[in-house]
Amino acid sequence: MDATSSVISYLAARQCSSQWKAFLRSTAGELADKLAPAELSTFMRRVGNRFARELPLPACATLDEIQLAMSETWTRLDWGWVEISDENDHLGLCHYCSPLAVALGSESLAWGASFLEGVYQQWFEQLGASARLRVSLIAGAVEPSTIQLRLGAPVAG
């Protein structure tokens, strides 16, 4: 690892509160043993929905205000921040510096990141987005320090 990678890796590991790291990893391990992969994602989306209802967004008029309001909530909890881009037929969401990978273990990130699907889905519904629009992780763009999602019409499966 070069120095920049070492610095990021050190800081990211320390970002996750040591009070909960072993507890969260053990919980993730037990969930992964107990539930099938599709169930894991559903479970984490529901946890995200609850989280977003517990920490609702204030009213926002513009995309900039939405990005700011969401990032303020995330930063206050030391969960990084989000950048939102208008991609015409959908919104792109890029979440930086979430502590999920360190907390749950990188082997659990694929399903653990569905927590963010649930949070953003619920927050956009609070802001008046049609429930027809879905927030979904972008396959191949879920990494420890950046997790990408999209809000748009469901992709035909």
Place this chain on the structure above:
Amino acid sequence: MDATSSVISYLAARQCSSQWKAFLRSTAGELADKLAPAELSTFMRRVGNRFARELPLPACATLDEIQLAMSETWTRLDWGWVEISDENDHLGLCHYCSPLAVALGSESLAWGASFLEGVYQQWFEQLGASARLRVSLIAGAVEPSTIQLRLGAPVAG
């Protein structure tokens, strides 16, 4: 509330890392919706088993050494400490200042505290205790700032 209660209540609330409080409460809420009460306790005991395997105890020769080794692990993570007493036919365990009640919500403490059953069960087995001996919560003695358990022959049910 008198001043002492206010001080304890303030410090206890702040003890639980704000990074994870809303995440943990949402996870606890979702688990409680999904699983039956007996399943919740079993789930948390297994989480505790994993936690104790991830953070194993060093070898200990006396009860004092056991209490010290366990408390050092807990204190390092800001999970309080434990006092162990020899009650002839069983050991009494009193765990002080765990962040469980604040993290999971006090309505989830009854089953959430089974996490500690799982941790202590696994730790005592590491130390050579017969697997016939069980660690169990003491009904009526599970409170936010002190959680009492016993290690002994299973109580006939």
Place this chain on the structure above:
Amino acid sequence: MDATSSVISYLAARQCSSQWKAFLRSTAGELADKLAPAELSTFMRRVGNRFARELPLPACATLDEIQLAMSETWTRLDWGWVEISDENDHLGLCHYCSPLAVALGSESLAWGASFLEGVYQQWFEQLGASARLRVSLIAGAVEPSTIQLRLGAPVAG
């Protein structure tokens, strides 16, 4: 120590970020070696003035609003909270759960608590209090978990 004292003592010790405990104690020790007692108090009052200018209060109309605004700032930083009482010819301030005693060492609390004199003095001036009114520690009521101050006409010395 009884159980309540142990709980408070544990939580208070853990409240002060371990990242800075040894650094702050060493700084306090070095200041105490370098400066005379009166200079130490003056120094800490000035540090408090700066702190309050960096974290100014919002406008407040009533004593309840002042207490709330000050306590919100303190709680956000995990510095406890303040209760303000109207004592006719002065205001009584009781600051609970500051991390000062653990951070600086209890032997430094007598002068270290002057930091709070400086913060409250500057905050009350921001709110329009006459600069003739002074915030001062109440001799004999400066303890680790509660520090009492008054705002009023200077006591003739």
Place this chain on the structure above:
Amino acid sequence: MDATSSVISYLAARQCSSQWKAFLRSTAGELADKLAPAELSTFMRRVGNRFARELPLPACATLDEIQLAMSETWTRLDWGWVEISDENDHLGLCHYCSPLAVALGSESLAWGASFLEGVYQQWFEQLGASARLRVSLIAGAVEPSTIQLRLGAPVAG
């Protein structure tokens, strides 16, 4: 800023406990007002000496063991880590991820980093280094995320 810089900048800012950031910046500001530049460095070196006496190193036989023992102390406190290289006529020390720049403000880093001179000087003396050898900051190599020092014969001034 590109994404990597944003990530480092975010994580570094969050690394410094918010409980002490405003307090430490105010203390640094007040010290800088009160003392001349040379006095500031001397003051911080003495603070570092005290810190190292309070957190002494265990015995070490090799440079690798020294690097490990020092880094364990630093990492436990979330103060980053150190890499030591043997440069024939001196040792090179590179300290990564200290929270000093965020805590004291980058305008105070030039003198604040003398804290590390004091710590390493005292630690190397504990290990038996001749007091004739001096630890000193390397001019031009004191940056927020990496601070470089050397241990060797004093450079003729």
